[in-house]
Amino acid sequence: AQSVTQPDIHITVSEGASLELRCNYSYGATPYLFWYVQSPGQGLQLLLKYFSGDTLVQGIKGFEAEFKRSQSSFNLRKPSVHWSDAAEYFCAVGDNQGGKLIFGQGTELSVKP
């Protein structure tokens, strides 16, 4: 069965520091992979997605993610974090069969001034 693991429940970084949020998936074929961000009390906003092709994907707000098939990972990165990046981040995998997504448990990001 498909699954997504986000090993870090909560991460704190200083403003201006680099960020990497981890995501590991379990899926038999080439997955469709997503990162979403959720600010408190808000819906989820799509940051980026990977379907095929270049394994380094650029998204909105300066985020990028790299698909590594050998490691079954799709980690999210940002070179310099801003205070407004404080939010919860969800990784998800889809199989293009019925359109369902499987979400990880989320990683809450706090940003220190």
Added chain:
Amino acid sequence: SQTIHQWPATLVQPVGSPLSLECTVEGTSNPNLYWYRQAAGRGLQLLFYSVGIGQISSEVPQNLSASRPQDRQFILSSKKLLLSDSGFYLCAWSVKAGGDTQYFGPGTRLTVL
């Protein structure tokens, strides 16, 4: 452009009362529609999804039901709310054969007392 609406934004209901949450999508036709619940400190749980009018699939047995009376309208209901129904309810839509990308509404915060 497509937009998704949910109402109400917040709701406080007593145990045993009925529930009706509404979700509507504009700017697209024949979308897949989804209801998720997000309990405090937990990830997203897919409750229902629909690929067309009157077609509802339930992901987990529970005290809730869903209906899709019109192409772009998705309703989440309960006859008698339980304390455990409290949470943040998110509606989402996706394009069929669109690679599973889901777009989320702003959510409804439900508190059952």
